[in-house]
């Protein structure tokens with residue numbers, strides 16, 4: 001039975017506080033668009049992984065379905081590009097701004113500018129470390145610490161099988177996500193917390209592969225040259241795990257057997273590798289945030305109170321569960 005973590009926080013929405021949505025048109029209908037439509041500016045991280053692609057599609061499709069005019073930018077993984085995009089949305093006087101902060105730090109100034117311009121901001125997917133939570137309406141995204149804990153807990157529960165070389169130690173190499181990104185920091189933290197329960201499990205090497213397939217492959221190649229007795233790879237996302245599979249196979253080893261692999265995301269290619277036995281366990285991270293984002297945007301502009309944190313529903317998959325789930329997966 002897949003571990004079901006229904007984390008959706010569904011605080012009851014209080015009555016409208018009468019906040020006028022900025023950009024109300026003369027006839028009182030909302031939204032800055034010339035046809036009274038809500039205009040949303042979305043500053044996306046980039047296109048680094050299968051997860052990101054699915055996330056972008058979900059946001060674009062949901063805006064379309066909700067009748068929200070979407071201005072969309074891809075920052076190619078650079079914070080300065082996201083900040084520039086947010087500033088341009090402020091200039092264009094959009095009704096609401098949403099973005100997925102590529103890293104946790106360095107957002108206060110631009111969020112202050114949005115606040116001063118009276119434009120509400122919704123964080124999606126990744127968090128910021130700003131102390132001042134008045135700078136954004138809510139954070140819609142996963143509990144990354146829990147994702148790391150679920151990955152670590154599977155390893156604790158399967159330590160005997162995971163000690164592939166039978167030396168009594170479960171040696172783990174870790175492929176970290178983008179340095180400074182909330183999912184990378186928190187998944188690493190959660191994983192370390194969970195494996196502390198079993199002293200025979202140790203992370204012997206850890207390096208960022210920047211959430212990309214190529215990054216995962218290159219770092220795994222270097223680990224295979226520098227580390228003795230690798231039993232397990234913990235990759236912070238499927239794409240780096242898939243890159244690690246390429247490196248492991250190039251070294252003449254069998255991924256999933258000679259070296260166990262645990263990843264996070266559960267995008268299609270990851271789930272296929274899991275079903276094929278090349279990955280051993282995947283913790284899901286749901287990229288389909290579009291529908292909830294558009295609902296939250298409407299609620300904010302209707303002046304309704306919304307929860308300050310909305311956690312997405314997620315589960316985990318073993319190889320058997322992946323075989324079962326694959327046919328119905330949307331991404």
Ligand code: GZL
Pocket residue numbers: 048049050051052125126141142183211236237238239264265285
């Ligand atoms: C997690 C998201 C991460 C994914 C990666 O919510 O920010 O970024 O796990 C993606 O695949 O690149």
Ligand code: ZN
Pocket residue numbers: 163164165166167168169170171229231
């Ligand atoms: Zn071992």
